[in-house]
Amino acid sequence: MTSFTFSRRVAWPALVASGLWLAGCAQTPPYERPTMDIPAAYKEQAAAQAQGIWKPAQPQASTALPETWWTVYGDAVLDRLQQQAEAHSPTLAQSAARLRAAQAAVTSSGAAALPIVGANASSSRARSGTQLSSQGDGSSTARISTSHSLGLTASWELDLWGRISAGVSAAQASAQASADDLAAARLSLQAAVAQTYFSLRAAEAQAALLGETLKAYDRSWELTRNRQAAGVASSADVAQAEAQYKSTQVQLLEAQTTRSQLEHALAALLGQAPAAFALEPTAALPAPADVPRVLPSDLLQRRPDIAAAERRVAAANAQIGVARAAYFPTLTLSAAGGYRGAPLADLFSAPNLFWSLGPALAASIFDGGARSAAVETARANHAQVTAAYRQTVLTALQEVEDNLTAAAALAQEEQLQREATAAAQRALDVVENQYRAGTVGYLNVLAAQTTVLSSQRSLIDVKSRRLTAVNALLKNVAGRWEALPPA
Template identity: 70%
Template sequence: MHPRHSIFDSCLRLSSKRWKAFLLMISALLTACSTPPPHERPALDVPTAYKQGVQGSAVWQTAQPQDSVPGAWWTLFADPALDALQERAASGNQNVALAVARLRAARAALDSAGAAGLPSLGATASSTRARSGTTADNTTQARTRNSQALGLNASWELDLWGRLSGGVDAARASVEASAGDLAAMRLSVQATVVQTYFALRAAEAQVLLLDDTLTAYERSWQLTRNRQRAGVASAADVAQAEAQYKSTQVQRLEAQTSRAQLEHALAALTGQAPAALSVPATAALPAPPTVPAQLPSRLLERRPDIAAAQQRVAAANAQIGVAQAAFFPAITLSGAAGYRGTELSSLLNAPNLFWSLGPALAVSLFDGGARSAAVESARATHDQAVASYRQTVLTALQEVEDNLAAATALEREQQLQAEAVAAAQRALDVVGNQYRAGTVGYLNVLTAQTTVLSVQRNLIDVRSRRLAAVNMLLKNVAGSWAAERL
């Protein structure tokens, strides 16, 4: 026997089980090479307690983002007008509508990624009529031919290396990130509506204060003119009283302009033209809810921006596996069946039947380093997502610290400012009596009146800033600091 035959026969005698085991081992090794690194939440070194909180209270723990922002959290301020504005913003704000559309697009991308792993089936039908020309030596005459075809074709790419499943994982994480973005946008819009509304009410309070002040200043101006006619006040006193009255009118106009602009901003936030919204004036600033002395660490788990950043890390991690899978061959099973003939009337006859079935393998042998660059790009994108996640967490901690400090300090400032208003009013009463008695000049009255107006306006400003700080703190902890809502 020829030596080559004995070798061939020995190869044929190899057990098929051994071949299967060998192929399975090779497949497992290649699959392992294409598998992305396991996804883990990025580590972050954070303190054990809030700097502005109660010593010893926990500030951070491994979070399980819930994307669960409490509904109607702004009702803590107990303001029906604010509730009505929030209802309009929920349905009309265009930034929220944009985030909703992005979430729909992400879900469609997930459906598309999932469909890529399923078999595809198509149908074809064609009818052509063609004429062939004669040959150069006229041995073949020109002929006109008809061609009819009707068939089905199917294909299915085998996902041996995880390229398709990795794309599905990345798309699913992107959907979760988009859902977090939507929740974060809604929370941001709600907080902005609250902030703008309180600023509008503060501007109204300033207008009301200036109205009352103008009434008092007008009386002082009239009193000074009367005293001048009586010969006990100078023209300079009258001029000072007039200047004070006119400058306060300017301040009132500025407050009215600010109020109008804030109303326009609320219209845009609720998805309306400025002419379509009119907020009734009340000049009433609500009392802020009491900030608890200790905030539970689990509150930050509920922040949707943190959840979205974490999902983007997962999506980027999955894309590493997709890029690595490009190094391995794509294996596709395909088949086709149908009828092909020259006459439409006899197209479906058995002799015209055709079919085909078989696998196809495609692999890139040289790409100039494009696939290696794609893997490196995917890893860099993952590192970017990790850095973004960590920065999001750090920013969240900073925001809580900032507004805890502000809310605590402004509560004390409001108390002190109220005492300053009372003291300035007492001083004005004394100086007014002295001026009417002729023991002091009008400059003393002017100074006392200016002081009263200043401290009263400062009190309104402190109250507004305290409301803003509490509102932002509520936004920082995703809408509520009540532990039972977690």
């Protein structure tokens, strides 16, 4: 690093004029949003497919997110759980702390554009050298001096090449990305709480169904024992009834275990220890929200993860300017003034006054290619985050399409499963009457009962999967079905 200091004889008007001219030579490339088109409608919604219009993605600010999107389920318990998660989740606390750090970085980077003013004070007493006495007696003398100083210093680096402003822009974009990360973490947490809650209620419904089925199987087992005692049923029938009852008990224990584990997972999402959390069983699954026939793709622009990815591209673009500016010298204006003298009592007298004022120009002459490597690194990072942004948009499109397909298919599947369950129950009623009349064997009853239980459990599973798909779809479109308001 070579440094040149100008004296007061430098032509200040010329220096200022050149500085103003150089100040316009910012090294940051003009920022352009990454080109990434999204369709006006989704492939899986045939009603809107004919539009065939594509438009560039324009990510929206995280403040556009609805705060209580889960209220579409109309479940007061879920509302309460979401409030607890918002207040106590360690995941949100981490994201909020990262946002505060990013905001502090913005303040820190902006401070570099302002003058730095400092104060100093010192007092010293020193002994310098020894010399023989002139009287020739072999004695020596020493010089002792006292010095006091009090002053102010100031320095200001002129941002001729936009290095400081580019750093501020990068910090601001990073802080905005952190704000969007916080919104994304909140949305993910809310969706996870809702999904875990739905799975827990589904496990409860399975357990309740198995409990009621056990009662029916116990009556069948008792009926078979009575028929054996009357000589109209075999011991094999009794053994089959017992096996069916016992295997259903195993399934009930599995459902209860699943419910307990989901309750533990829900407690962790709420920031509580499992031992301190309990949820009253209801075995009631909320109804899934109705998916509109036409879902505007504009909703994708609300996703905070897309907005965060775009802000990281802006930050990387600004970092290219920071790296380029390192090729050019830095100009710093410095000033100092104060009092310096030996007697403390006369320190603030005119003879002890000192001051200095002048610019300093510093530039690196040889660095072994470090600056070139820094610029190339900044460009490569920009290319990386641009590709990451595009991948985020593509992944978001895939997620919406997947869950649109799943939600539509599962709605039809639920209706068909209801019809299958009703048919299985009718068949069981007929077979049980025939068994009591002695026209069929118990194996027919066993098969019919198994079919009914399997069908009923499948219906609960389809309801749960449909809730999962709709919940994921709401998360994919940042929590609401409505289109974006006009810009």
